[in-house]
Amino acid sequence: MSKRPPKLWPWQVALALFVFAAWWGLTATHILSPFFFGEPLVVLQRIVQWFASGSIWPHLGVTLLETLLAFVLGTVLGVAIGLWLALAPVASALADPYIKAANAMPRVILAPIFSVWFGLGIASKVALGVTLVFFIVFFNVYQGIREVSPVILANARMLGANRRQLLRHIYLPSATAWVFSSLHTSVGMAFVGAVVGEYLGSAKGVGYLILQAEGTFDINSVFAGILVLTAFALLLDALVTLTERRLLKWRPPTIAETL
Protein backbone atom coordinates (compact mmCIF):
# COMPACT_ATOMS: atom_id res chain seq x y z
CA MET A 1 0.00 0.00 0.00
CA SER A 2 2.99 2.29 0.43
CA LYS A 3 3.81 2.43 -3.27
CA ARG A 4 1.28 4.41 -5.24
CA PRO A 5 0.76 3.41 -8.85
CA PRO A 6 2.36 5.97 -11.16
CA LYS A 7 -0.12 8.35 -12.84
CA LEU A 8 -0.62 7.13 -16.39
CA TRP A 9 -3.36 9.35 -17.72
CA PRO A 10 -1.20 12.39 -18.61
CA TRP A 11 0.86 10.09 -20.81
CA GLN A 12 -2.22 8.57 -22.34
CA VAL A 13 -3.58 12.04 -23.20
CA ALA A 14 -0.19 13.00 -24.58
CA LEU A 15 -0.20 9.90 -26.80
CA ALA A 16 -3.64 10.81 -28.20
CA LEU A 17 -2.50 14.38 -28.89
CA PHE A 18 0.63 13.06 -30.58
CA VAL A 19 -1.32 10.73 -32.88
CA PHE A 20 -3.73 13.53 -33.70
CA ALA A 21 -0.85 15.93 -34.43
CA ALA A 22 0.88 13.36 -36.61
CA TRP A 23 -2.36 12.80 -38.52
CA TRP A 24 -2.75 16.52 -39.00
CA GLY A 25 0.87 16.99 -40.02
CA LEU A 26 0.85 14.17 -42.55
CA THR A 27 -2.40 15.25 -44.21
CA ALA A 28 -1.68 19.00 -44.15
CA THR A 29 1.62 18.43 -45.95
CA HIS A 30 -0.13 16.08 -48.39
CA ILE A 31 2.19 13.20 -47.54
CA LEU A 32 -1.09 11.36 -46.93
CA SER A 33 -3.90 12.38 -49.23
CA PRO A 34 -6.61 14.30 -47.35
CA PHE A 35 -9.13 12.85 -49.78
CA PHE A 36 -8.56 9.37 -48.40
CA PHE A 37 -7.35 10.12 -44.89
CA GLY A 38 -9.45 13.17 -44.03
CA GLU A 39 -8.41 16.33 -42.23
CA PRO A 40 -8.43 16.11 -38.44
CA LEU A 41 -9.52 19.72 -37.94
CA VAL A 42 -12.47 19.32 -40.28
CA VAL A 43 -13.34 16.06 -38.55
CA LEU A 44 -13.39 17.82 -35.18
CA GLN A 45 -15.40 20.66 -36.64
CA ARG A 46 -17.92 18.20 -37.99
CA ILE A 47 -18.33 16.55 -34.60
CA VAL A 48 -18.78 19.90 -32.84
CA GLN A 49 -21.28 20.93 -35.48
CA TRP A 50 -23.29 17.70 -35.06
CA PHE A 51 -23.56 18.15 -31.33
CA ALA A 52 -24.07 21.95 -31.47
CA SER A 53 -26.94 21.70 -33.93
CA GLY A 54 -28.23 18.58 -32.17
CA SER A 55 -28.59 16.80 -35.49
CA ILE A 56 -26.59 13.81 -34.20
CA TRP A 57 -28.94 13.01 -31.30
CA PRO A 58 -31.75 11.25 -33.19
CA HIS A 59 -29.15 9.03 -34.89
CA LEU A 60 -27.25 8.30 -31.68
CA GLY A 61 -30.54 7.71 -29.88
CA VAL A 62 -31.62 5.09 -32.41
CA THR A 63 -28.24 3.33 -32.31
CA LEU A 64 -28.18 3.25 -28.52
CA LEU A 65 -31.79 2.05 -28.35
CA GLU A 66 -30.97 -0.80 -30.74
CA THR A 67 -27.90 -1.66 -28.66
CA LEU A 68 -29.88 -1.66 -25.43
CA LEU A 69 -32.71 -3.79 -26.80
CA ALA A 70 -30.33 -6.27 -28.41
CA PHE A 71 -28.32 -6.51 -25.22
CA VAL A 72 -31.33 -7.03 -22.92
CA LEU A 73 -33.13 -9.50 -25.19
CA GLY A 74 -29.95 -11.43 -25.99
CA THR A 75 -29.00 -11.67 -22.33
CA VAL A 76 -32.44 -12.77 -21.16
CA LEU A 77 -32.65 -15.42 -23.88
CA GLY A 78 -29.08 -16.55 -23.24
CA VAL A 79 -29.62 -16.90 -19.49
CA ALA A 80 -32.95 -18.68 -19.86
CA ILE A 81 -31.85 -21.16 -22.51
CA GLY A 82 -28.41 -21.59 -20.94
CA LEU A 83 -29.95 -22.47 -17.58
CA TRP A 84 -32.45 -24.80 -19.18
CA LEU A 85 -29.96 -26.73 -21.28
CA ALA A 86 -27.33 -26.94 -18.54
CA LEU A 87 -29.88 -28.48 -16.18
CA ALA A 88 -31.48 -30.81 -18.77
CA PRO A 89 -28.73 -33.13 -20.03
CA VAL A 90 -30.92 -34.87 -22.62
CA ALA A 91 -32.09 -31.66 -24.28
CA SER A 92 -28.54 -30.37 -24.16
CA ALA A 93 -27.12 -33.48 -25.86
CA LEU A 94 -29.83 -33.19 -28.51
CA ALA A 95 -29.21 -29.51 -29.21
CA ASP A 96 -25.43 -29.69 -29.02
CA PRO A 97 -24.51 -30.03 -32.74
CA TYR A 98 -26.98 -27.30 -33.73
CA ILE A 99 -25.67 -24.90 -31.15
CA LYS A 100 -22.12 -25.52 -32.30
CA ALA A 101 -23.16 -24.94 -35.93
CA ALA A 102 -25.09 -21.77 -35.13
CA ASN A 103 -22.15 -20.43 -33.16
CA ALA A 104 -19.61 -21.26 -35.88
CA MET A 105 -21.67 -19.50 -38.56
CA PRO A 106 -20.60 -15.89 -39.24
CA ARG A 107 -23.87 -14.40 -38.12
CA VAL A 108 -23.41 -10.97 -39.73
CA ILE A 109 -24.47 -12.83 -42.88
CA LEU A 110 -27.97 -12.97 -41.39
CA ALA A 111 -28.38 -9.19 -41.67
CA PRO A 112 -29.93 -9.24 -45.18
CA ILE A 113 -32.39 -11.95 -44.12
CA PHE A 114 -33.38 -9.92 -41.06
CA SER A 115 -33.90 -6.88 -43.29
CA VAL A 116 -36.30 -8.90 -45.40
CA TRP A 117 -38.11 -10.33 -42.38
CA PHE A 118 -38.21 -7.30 -40.12
CA GLY A 119 -37.88 -4.38 -42.54
CA LEU A 120 -35.40 -1.51 -42.46
CA GLY A 121 -36.45 -0.21 -39.05
CA ILE A 122 -35.10 -0.94 -35.57
CA ALA A 123 -36.29 -4.57 -35.40
CA SER A 124 -33.85 -6.00 -37.94
CA LYS A 125 -30.85 -4.40 -36.17
CA VAL A 126 -32.02 -5.65 -32.81
CA ALA A 127 -32.42 -9.14 -34.27
CA LEU A 128 -28.84 -9.08 -35.55
CA GLY A 129 -27.53 -7.84 -32.20
CA VAL A 130 -29.51 -10.51 -30.35
CA THR A 131 -27.92 -13.32 -32.38
CA LEU A 132 -24.49 -11.92 -31.54
CA VAL A 133 -25.17 -11.36 -27.81
CA PHE A 134 -27.13 -14.55 -27.26
CA PHE A 135 -24.30 -16.97 -27.91
CA ILE A 136 -21.80 -15.19 -25.71
CA VAL A 137 -24.22 -15.14 -22.78
CA PHE A 138 -25.51 -18.61 -23.50
CA PHE A 139 -22.07 -20.25 -23.47
CA ASN A 140 -21.06 -18.42 -20.32
CA VAL A 141 -24.22 -19.39 -18.44
CA TYR A 142 -23.88 -22.97 -19.62
CA GLN A 143 -20.28 -23.06 -18.47
CA GLY A 144 -21.15 -21.34 -15.20
CA ILE A 145 -23.79 -23.94 -14.34
CA ARG A 146 -21.56 -26.84 -15.31
CA GLU A 147 -18.71 -25.56 -13.17
CA VAL A 148 -20.66 -25.05 -9.95
CA SER A 149 -18.59 -26.78 -7.31
CA PRO A 150 -20.18 -30.14 -6.44
CA VAL A 151 -19.20 -29.61 -2.80
CA ILE A 152 -21.11 -26.31 -2.65
CA LEU A 153 -24.12 -28.04 -4.21
CA ALA A 154 -23.91 -30.91 -1.74
CA ASN A 155 -23.57 -28.44 1.11
CA ALA A 156 -26.71 -26.57 0.04
CA ARG A 157 -28.62 -29.82 -0.28
CA MET A 158 -27.51 -30.95 3.18
CA LEU A 159 -28.66 -27.60 4.57
CA GLY A 160 -32.10 -28.35 3.17
CA ALA A 161 -32.26 -26.73 -0.26
CA ASN A 162 -34.84 -28.14 -2.67
CA ARG A 163 -34.50 -27.96 -6.47
CA ARG A 164 -36.04 -24.51 -6.75
CA GLN A 165 -33.85 -23.16 -3.95
CA LEU A 166 -30.75 -24.64 -5.56
CA LEU A 167 -31.64 -22.75 -8.74
CA ARG A 168 -32.21 -19.51 -6.88
CA HIS A 169 -29.33 -19.65 -4.40
CA ILE A 170 -26.61 -21.62 -6.20
CA TYR A 171 -27.09 -21.85 -9.96
CA LEU A 172 -28.30 -18.31 -10.61
CA PRO A 173 -25.58 -16.47 -8.62
CA SER A 174 -22.96 -18.70 -10.18
CA ALA A 175 -24.31 -18.05 -13.68
CA THR A 176 -24.53 -14.31 -12.96
CA ALA A 177 -20.83 -14.19 -12.23
CA TRP A 178 -20.08 -15.76 -15.58
CA VAL A 179 -22.51 -13.49 -17.40
CA PHE A 180 -20.82 -10.48 -15.88
CA SER A 181 -17.41 -11.69 -16.90
CA SER A 182 -18.69 -11.65 -20.49
CA LEU A 183 -20.62 -8.39 -20.16
CA HIS A 184 -17.95 -6.25 -21.78
CA THR A 185 -17.92 -8.49 -24.83
CA SER A 186 -21.69 -8.78 -25.08
CA VAL A 187 -22.35 -5.04 -24.77
CA GLY A 188 -19.72 -4.50 -27.45
CA MET A 189 -21.41 -7.11 -29.64
CA ALA A 190 -24.83 -5.49 -29.22
CA PHE A 191 -23.25 -2.24 -30.40
CA VAL A 192 -21.60 -3.97 -33.37
CA GLY A 193 -24.93 -5.56 -34.30
CA ALA A 194 -26.68 -2.18 -34.27
CA VAL A 195 -24.04 -0.33 -36.30
CA VAL A 196 -23.45 -3.09 -38.85
CA GLY A 197 -27.20 -3.51 -39.26
CA GLU A 198 -27.59 0.20 -39.93
CA TYR A 199 -24.67 0.19 -42.28
CA LEU A 200 -26.24 -2.56 -44.36
CA GLY A 201 -29.54 -0.78 -44.80
CA SER A 202 -31.50 1.72 -42.72
CA ALA A 203 -32.88 5.22 -42.56
CA LYS A 204 -31.47 6.32 -39.21
CA GLY A 205 -28.60 5.76 -36.83
CA VAL A 206 -24.88 6.51 -36.71
CA GLY A 207 -24.17 3.59 -39.05
CA TYR A 208 -26.56 5.18 -41.52
CA LEU A 209 -24.73 8.53 -41.18
CA ILE A 210 -21.45 6.84 -42.04
CA LEU A 211 -23.02 5.04 -44.98
CA GLN A 212 -24.41 8.35 -46.31
CA ALA A 213 -21.09 10.13 -45.98
CA GLU A 214 -19.32 7.30 -47.72
CA GLY A 215 -21.77 7.55 -50.61
CA THR A 216 -20.74 11.18 -51.19
CA PHE A 217 -17.01 10.52 -50.58
CA ASP A 218 -17.20 12.74 -47.48
CA ILE A 219 -14.33 10.99 -45.70
CA ASN A 220 -14.27 13.57 -42.87
CA SER A 221 -17.82 12.69 -41.83
CA VAL A 222 -16.94 9.00 -41.95
CA PHE A 223 -14.07 9.63 -39.51
CA ALA A 224 -16.29 11.85 -37.37
CA GLY A 225 -18.90 9.09 -37.20
CA ILE A 226 -16.25 6.53 -36.25
CA LEU A 227 -14.90 8.77 -33.47
CA VAL A 228 -18.38 9.37 -32.05
CA LEU A 229 -19.09 5.63 -32.13
CA THR A 230 -15.80 4.88 -30.36
CA ALA A 231 -16.50 7.45 -27.67
CA PHE A 232 -19.91 5.95 -26.96
CA ALA A 233 -18.53 2.42 -26.98
CA LEU A 234 -16.06 3.51 -24.29
CA LEU A 235 -18.88 5.12 -22.33
CA LEU A 236 -20.95 1.92 -22.43
CA ASP A 237 -17.90 -0.06 -21.33
CA ALA A 238 -17.37 2.26 -18.36
CA LEU A 239 -21.02 1.79 -17.37
CA VAL A 240 -20.53 -1.98 -17.44
CA THR A 241 -17.43 -1.72 -15.26
CA LEU A 242 -19.38 0.34 -12.75
CA THR A 243 -22.24 -2.18 -12.56
CA GLU A 244 -19.78 -5.02 -12.28
CA ARG A 245 -18.00 -3.43 -9.32
CA ARG A 246 -21.29 -3.03 -7.49
CA LEU A 247 -22.69 -6.49 -8.15
CA LEU A 248 -19.60 -8.66 -7.97
CA LYS A 249 -17.93 -7.31 -4.87
CA TRP A 250 -17.84 -10.85 -3.44
CA ARG A 251 -15.31 -11.92 -6.02
CA PRO A 252 -11.60 -11.90 -5.22
CA PRO A 253 -9.79 -9.28 -7.26
CA THR A 254 -7.85 -10.76 -10.16
CA ILE A 255 -4.09 -10.63 -10.05
CA ALA A 256 -4.06 -7.86 -12.65
CA GLU A 257 -6.28 -5.68 -10.44
CA THR A 258 -4.10 -6.07 -7.37
CA LEU A 259 -0.91 -5.14 -9.17
Place this chain on the structure above:
Amino acid sequence: MTAAIEFDQVSVVFPARERGGAPWRAIAHTSLSVEVGEFVSVVGPTGCGKSTLLNLAAGLLAPSAGTVRVFGQPLIGINRRAGYMFQTDALLPWRTALDNVTFGLELRGVPRTEANERGRYWLAKVGLAHAAERYPHQLSGGMKKRVAMAQTLIVEPDILLMDEPFSALDVQTRQLMENELLALWQAERRSVLFITHDLEEAIALSDRVVVLSAGPDTHPIGEFPIDLARPRDVAEIRLTPEFLGIHERIWAVLRDEVLKGYVQTTT
Protein backbone atom coordinates in the same frame (compact mmCIF):
# COMPACT_ATOMS: atom_id res chain seq x y z
CA MET B 1 -32.36 -48.94 21.15
CA THR B 2 -32.11 -47.95 17.48
CA ALA B 3 -28.83 -46.39 16.40
CA ALA B 4 -28.64 -42.88 14.98
CA ILE B 5 -26.66 -44.22 12.04
CA GLU B 6 -26.20 -47.85 11.18
CA PHE B 7 -24.09 -49.20 8.32
CA ASP B 8 -25.19 -52.76 7.61
CA GLN B 9 -22.79 -54.76 5.42
CA VAL B 10 -22.20 -51.72 3.22
CA SER B 11 -19.96 -51.81 0.14
CA VAL B 12 -19.03 -49.07 -2.31
CA VAL B 13 -17.53 -49.71 -5.73
CA PHE B 14 -16.45 -46.78 -7.89
CA PRO B 15 -16.45 -47.33 -11.65
CA ALA B 16 -13.02 -47.58 -13.30
CA ARG B 17 -11.37 -44.21 -13.68
CA GLU B 18 -10.04 -44.96 -17.16
CA ARG B 19 -11.35 -47.26 -19.84
CA GLY B 20 -10.22 -50.85 -19.36
CA GLY B 21 -9.17 -50.15 -15.76
CA ALA B 22 -10.53 -52.14 -12.86
CA PRO B 23 -13.33 -50.66 -10.74
CA TRP B 24 -12.17 -49.38 -7.36
CA ARG B 25 -13.65 -51.27 -4.43
CA ALA B 26 -13.48 -48.44 -1.92
CA ILE B 27 -15.46 -49.92 0.98
CA ALA B 28 -16.27 -53.58 1.57
CA HIS B 29 -18.77 -55.23 3.93
CA THR B 30 -18.61 -52.55 6.54
CA SER B 31 -20.90 -52.68 9.54
CA LEU B 32 -20.71 -49.82 11.98
CA SER B 33 -23.15 -47.92 14.10
CA VAL B 34 -23.34 -44.64 15.96
CA GLU B 35 -25.73 -44.80 18.90
CA VAL B 36 -27.97 -41.87 19.78
CA GLY B 37 -25.90 -39.34 21.67
CA GLU B 38 -22.65 -41.13 20.91
CA PHE B 39 -19.46 -39.51 19.67
CA VAL B 40 -17.64 -41.82 17.28
CA SER B 41 -14.38 -40.99 15.52
CA VAL B 42 -13.02 -42.71 12.46
CA VAL B 43 -9.30 -42.78 11.75
CA GLY B 44 -7.53 -44.43 8.86
CA PRO B 45 -4.80 -43.93 6.30
CA THR B 46 -5.24 -41.26 3.65
CA GLY B 47 -7.39 -42.31 0.70
CA CYS B 48 -8.89 -45.29 2.53
CA GLY B 49 -12.51 -44.16 2.23
CA LYS B 50 -13.30 -42.02 5.25
CA SER B 51 -15.00 -39.25 3.26
CA THR B 52 -16.83 -41.91 1.25
CA LEU B 53 -18.22 -43.30 4.50
CA LEU B 54 -19.53 -39.86 5.50
CA ASN B 55 -21.08 -39.34 2.06
CA LEU B 56 -22.96 -42.59 2.59
CA ALA B 57 -24.24 -41.41 5.95
CA ALA B 58 -25.26 -38.09 4.40
CA GLY B 59 -27.19 -39.82 1.64
CA LEU B 60 -25.12 -38.06 -1.02
CA LEU B 61 -23.85 -41.44 -2.19
CA ALA B 62 -25.86 -44.66 -2.39
CA PRO B 63 -24.09 -47.88 -1.37
CA SER B 64 -23.40 -50.46 -4.09
CA ALA B 65 -24.53 -53.13 -1.62
CA GLY B 66 -25.88 -53.16 1.92
CA THR B 67 -28.07 -50.67 3.77
CA VAL B 68 -27.58 -47.46 5.67
CA ARG B 69 -30.20 -46.83 8.36
CA VAL B 70 -30.93 -43.55 10.10
CA PHE B 71 -32.80 -43.89 13.38
CA GLY B 72 -33.91 -47.31 12.18
CA GLN B 73 -35.21 -46.18 8.79
CA PRO B 74 -33.39 -47.19 5.58
CA LEU B 75 -31.87 -44.03 4.11
CA ILE B 76 -33.13 -42.99 0.69
CA GLY B 77 -31.89 -39.71 -0.74
CA ILE B 78 -30.50 -36.93 1.42
CA ASN B 79 -30.28 -37.55 5.17
CA ARG B 80 -32.57 -34.81 6.52
CA ARG B 81 -31.52 -35.40 10.13
CA ALA B 82 -27.83 -34.77 9.49
CA GLY B 83 -25.58 -31.74 9.25
CA TYR B 84 -22.40 -32.21 7.23
CA MET B 85 -19.18 -30.29 7.61
CA PHE B 86 -17.21 -31.00 4.45
CA GLN B 87 -13.50 -31.66 4.19
CA THR B 88 -13.08 -29.11 1.40
CA ASP B 89 -14.31 -25.55 1.16
CA ALA B 90 -18.09 -25.50 0.78
CA LEU B 91 -19.03 -21.90 1.61
CA LEU B 92 -21.03 -19.92 -0.92
CA PRO B 93 -18.52 -17.42 -2.32
CA TRP B 94 -21.20 -14.80 -3.11
CA ARG B 95 -22.47 -14.62 0.47
CA THR B 96 -20.85 -12.86 3.40
CA ALA B 97 -19.83 -14.88 6.47
CA LEU B 98 -23.09 -13.95 8.20
CA ASP B 99 -25.22 -14.80 5.17
CA ASN B 100 -23.41 -18.10 4.86
CA VAL B 101 -24.15 -18.95 8.47
CA THR B 102 -27.84 -18.04 8.13
CA PHE B 103 -28.23 -19.86 4.79
CA GLY B 104 -29.83 -22.97 6.31
CA LEU B 105 -32.29 -20.81 8.28
CA GLU B 106 -33.18 -18.85 5.15
CA LEU B 107 -33.91 -22.12 3.33
CA ARG B 108 -36.27 -23.04 6.16
CA GLY B 109 -38.10 -19.72 5.89
CA VAL B 110 -36.93 -18.26 9.20
CA PRO B 111 -37.63 -14.48 9.19
CA ARG B 112 -34.63 -12.34 8.26
CA THR B 113 -34.20 -10.48 11.56
CA GLU B 114 -34.40 -13.64 13.64
CA ALA B 115 -32.01 -15.46 11.30
CA ASN B 116 -29.48 -12.62 11.52
CA GLU B 117 -29.72 -12.53 15.30
CA ARG B 118 -29.05 -16.26 15.56
CA GLY B 119 -26.34 -15.98 12.90
CA ARG B 120 -24.48 -13.31 14.88
CA TYR B 121 -24.76 -15.43 18.02
CA TRP B 122 -23.14 -18.37 16.20
CA LEU B 123 -20.46 -16.24 14.60
CA ALA B 124 -19.54 -14.94 18.04
CA LYS B 125 -19.45 -18.50 19.30
CA VAL B 126 -16.80 -19.46 16.74
CA GLY B 127 -14.90 -16.25 17.43
CA LEU B 128 -15.76 -14.41 14.22
CA ALA B 129 -18.15 -11.69 15.36
CA HIS B 130 -15.88 -9.09 13.77
CA ALA B 131 -15.89 -10.80 10.35
CA ALA B 132 -19.66 -10.96 9.73
CA GLU B 133 -19.58 -8.80 6.61
CA ARG B 134 -16.56 -10.41 4.97
CA TYR B 135 -16.79 -12.61 1.90
CA PRO B 136 -15.15 -16.05 1.94
CA HIS B 137 -12.21 -14.89 -0.18
CA GLN B 138 -11.44 -12.36 2.57
CA LEU B 139 -11.22 -15.06 5.25
CA SER B 140 -8.27 -17.27 6.14
CA GLY B 141 -8.50 -21.05 5.79
CA GLY B 142 -9.13 -21.51 9.50
CA MET B 143 -11.75 -18.75 9.56
CA LYS B 144 -13.59 -20.42 6.69
CA LYS B 145 -13.66 -23.68 8.63
CA ARG B 146 -15.16 -21.90 11.62
CA VAL B 147 -17.83 -20.24 9.46
CA ALA B 148 -18.61 -23.67 8.01
CA MET B 149 -18.97 -25.05 11.53
CA ALA B 150 -21.44 -22.31 12.50
CA GLN B 151 -23.29 -22.87 9.21
CA THR B 152 -23.72 -26.56 10.01
CA LEU B 153 -24.58 -26.20 13.68
CA ILE B 154 -27.08 -23.34 13.43
CA VAL B 155 -29.76 -25.63 11.96
CA GLU B 156 -29.39 -27.94 14.98
CA PRO B 157 -29.10 -31.31 13.23
CA ASP B 158 -29.61 -34.50 15.27
CA ILE B 159 -26.61 -36.09 13.61
CA LEU B 160 -23.32 -34.33 12.96
CA LEU B 161 -21.06 -35.58 10.20
CA MET B 162 -17.66 -33.90 10.39
CA ASP B 163 -14.83 -34.50 7.94
CA GLU B 164 -11.51 -33.34 9.40
CA PRO B 165 -13.14 -30.09 10.54
CA PHE B 166 -10.25 -28.75 12.58
CA SER B 167 -7.25 -29.80 10.51
CA ALA B 168 -6.72 -26.28 9.14
CA LEU B 169 -6.67 -24.60 12.56
CA ASP B 170 -3.70 -23.66 14.71
CA VAL B 171 -3.30 -25.62 17.96
CA GLN B 172 -4.85 -23.01 20.27
CA THR B 173 -7.93 -22.28 18.14
CA ARG B 174 -8.26 -25.96 17.53
CA GLN B 175 -8.45 -26.82 21.22
CA LEU B 176 -10.95 -24.01 21.78
CA MET B 177 -13.15 -25.35 19.01
CA GLU B 178 -12.81 -28.93 20.19
CA ASN B 179 -13.91 -27.97 23.70
CA GLU B 180 -16.76 -25.93 22.23
CA LEU B 181 -17.88 -28.93 20.19
CA LEU B 182 -17.74 -31.20 23.23
CA ALA B 183 -19.79 -28.75 25.30
CA LEU B 184 -22.40 -28.50 22.58
CA TRP B 185 -22.58 -32.20 22.04
CA GLN B 186 -22.94 -32.87 25.73
CA ALA B 187 -25.69 -30.27 26.18
CA GLU B 188 -27.81 -31.39 23.22
CA ARG B 189 -27.08 -35.12 22.99
CA ARG B 190 -26.30 -35.01 19.31
CA SER B 191 -24.86 -38.07 17.61
CA VAL B 192 -21.50 -37.39 16.02
CA LEU B 193 -19.54 -39.23 13.33
CA PHE B 194 -16.20 -37.50 13.30
CA ILE B 195 -13.36 -38.05 10.85
CA THR B 196 -9.81 -37.09 11.57
CA HIS B 197 -6.28 -38.13 10.73
CA ASP B 198 -5.17 -37.02 14.17
CA LEU B 199 -5.37 -39.97 16.56
CA GLU B 200 -4.92 -37.79 19.64
CA GLU B 201 -7.85 -35.64 18.62
CA ALA B 202 -9.96 -38.76 18.03
CA ILE B 203 -9.20 -40.13 21.50
CA ALA B 204 -9.67 -36.83 23.29
CA LEU B 205 -13.13 -36.24 21.80
CA SER B 206 -14.74 -39.63 21.37
CA ASP B 207 -16.67 -42.36 23.13
CA ARG B 208 -15.36 -44.79 20.54
CA VAL B 209 -12.57 -44.77 17.94
CA VAL B 210 -12.88 -46.89 14.80
CA VAL B 211 -9.76 -47.73 12.80
CA LEU B 212 -10.21 -48.38 9.08
CA SER B 213 -7.93 -50.55 6.98
CA ALA B 214 -6.06 -49.19 3.97
CA GLY B 215 -7.92 -49.47 0.64
CA PRO B 216 -9.07 -51.21 -1.45
CA ASP B 217 -11.81 -53.12 0.37
CA THR B 218 -11.64 -50.78 3.32
CA HIS B 219 -13.37 -52.06 6.44
CA PRO B 220 -13.06 -51.47 10.20
CA ILE B 221 -10.17 -53.40 11.72
CA GLY B 222 -10.52 -52.25 15.27
CA GLU B 223 -13.00 -50.50 17.57
CA PHE B 224 -11.74 -48.98 20.77
CA PRO B 225 -14.09 -47.71 23.49
CA ILE B 226 -12.62 -44.63 25.16
CA ASP B 227 -13.69 -44.70 28.80
CA LEU B 228 -12.04 -41.47 29.88
CA ALA B 229 -14.09 -39.39 32.32
CA ARG B 230 -16.32 -36.58 31.06
CA PRO B 231 -16.50 -33.65 30.88
CA ARG B 232 -13.04 -33.55 29.35
CA ASP B 233 -10.65 -30.78 28.57
CA VAL B 234 -8.96 -31.77 25.32
CA ALA B 235 -5.64 -30.18 26.29
CA GLU B 236 -5.37 -31.62 29.77
CA ILE B 237 -6.60 -35.09 28.99
CA ARG B 238 -3.71 -35.70 26.62
CA LEU B 239 -1.33 -35.71 29.56
CA THR B 240 -3.05 -38.45 31.59
CA PRO B 241 -1.53 -41.96 31.68
CA GLU B 242 -4.86 -43.54 30.64
CA PHE B 243 -4.82 -41.46 27.48
CA LEU B 244 -1.28 -42.51 26.65
CA GLY B 245 -2.16 -46.17 27.21
CA ILE B 246 -5.11 -46.01 24.81
CA HIS B 247 -3.05 -44.10 22.28
CA GLU B 248 -0.39 -46.79 22.32
CA ARG B 249 -2.93 -49.59 21.81
CA ILE B 250 -4.67 -47.92 18.88
CA TRP B 251 -1.47 -46.72 17.24
CA ALA B 252 -0.15 -50.31 17.20
CA VAL B 253 -3.07 -51.21 14.92
CA LEU B 254 -3.13 -48.00 12.90
CA ARG B 255 0.60 -47.83 12.14
CA ASP B 256 0.68 -50.84 9.82
CA GLU B 257 -2.34 -49.56 7.89
CA VAL B 258 -0.85 -46.11 7.48
CA LEU B 259 2.28 -47.66 6.01
CA LYS B 260 0.19 -49.81 3.65
CA GLY B 261 -1.91 -46.82 2.65
CA TYR B 262 1.19 -44.78 1.99
CA VAL B 263 2.72 -47.45 -0.25
CA GLN B 264 -0.58 -47.64 -2.10
CA THR B 265 -0.94 -43.96 -2.83
CA THR B 266 2.66 -43.67 -4.00
CA THR B 267 2.67 -46.66 -6.35
